[in-house]
Amino acid sequence: MNSNNSDIDDLIALMAKLPGLGPRSARRAVLHLIKKRTILLNPLADALFSVAQTARECVLCGNIGTADRCEICTNGKRMNRQICVVEDVSDLWAMERASVFKGRYHVLGGSLSALDGVGPEELRIPLLIERVKDEEITEVILALNATVDGQTTAHYIADQLEDMDVEISLLAQGVPIGGELDYLDDGTISAALAARKSI
Numbered sequence: 001m002n003s004n005n006s007d008i009d010d011l012i013a014l015m016a017k018l019p020g021l022g023p024r025s026a027r028r029a030v031l032h033l034i035k036k037r038t039i040l041l042n043p044l045a046d047a048l049f050s051v052a053q054t055a056r057e058c059v060l061c062g063n064i065g066t067a068d069r070c071e072i073c074t075n076g077k078r079m080n081r082q083i084c085v086v087e088d089v090s091d092l093w094a095m096e097r098a099s100v101f102k103g104r105y106h107v108l109g110g111s112l113s114a115l116d117g118v119g120p121e122e123l124r125i126p127l128l129i130e131r132v133k134d135e136e137i138t139e140v141i142l143a144l145n146a147t148v149d150g151q152t153t154a155h156y157i158a159d160q161l162e163d164m165d166v167e168i169s170l171l172a173q174g175v176p177i178g179g180e181l182d183y184l185d186d187g188t189i190s191a192a193l194a195a196r197k198s199i
Contacts, residue, residue: 008034060131062107062124064089072096078104081138085128085157087111087145091181095143098189103141106131111149112156120156129160139167141196145181169196 008030015026033041057063058070065071072078082103086092092105108123120126132140140161144150158168171192181189 061092061105062089062109063092063105072104078102079135081136082141083128083131083135083137083139084141084143086143086181087150087153088182091143091145094181094184095189095193098186098193100190100193101141103139108144108153111144111147111153113149123153125157125160128157132161132164132166137166139169141169141171141193143171143181143193167198169198171196 012023012026012030015021015029016023018026021029033044054066055064056066056068058065058073059068060073061070063070063072067074080103082101083106084092084095084101084103085106085108086095087108087110089107092107095101095105106124106128108125108128110118110123112118112120112123128140131137140157142154142157144154154170161168184192
């Protein structure tokens, strides 16, 4: 593109940084947005601005919402003394999409990784331990990705909770080794939650 299109070039470059989009896909997406300016581009720009101003991390569970405490944490019907621990917000959203878990969540913000220098303090593990005590949790469901780091994290958390009067369970069948929750279909997540096992 020529220098007269610097705003468009900047938009393409930014879009190309999104997951699943490379430069070619970004160019196609931007061109489509420009062609549909009134029904797509302008509303998208407004929505992006609004989300940039209002989106925040829930101080309790780590979910993304528009208030200090997300809708799940403030929903009295979900205070059933179960916490489902996930690595990322996308995993929480995947569990919610399946509509099978009726408790509350705790987002770790990743998994333990010695190679990447990610220890318990870099994650929200200490806060999880506090929540289990303070909220009188009876079951912690470790819905972590079936990767080496995910399983290492699950075992570390189980060790930390060992002396507490709480049941600890893992998602069971249906989650493939190396699989990530965000890529699983709702039925697979539902089956894995229903067949969870104690560790």
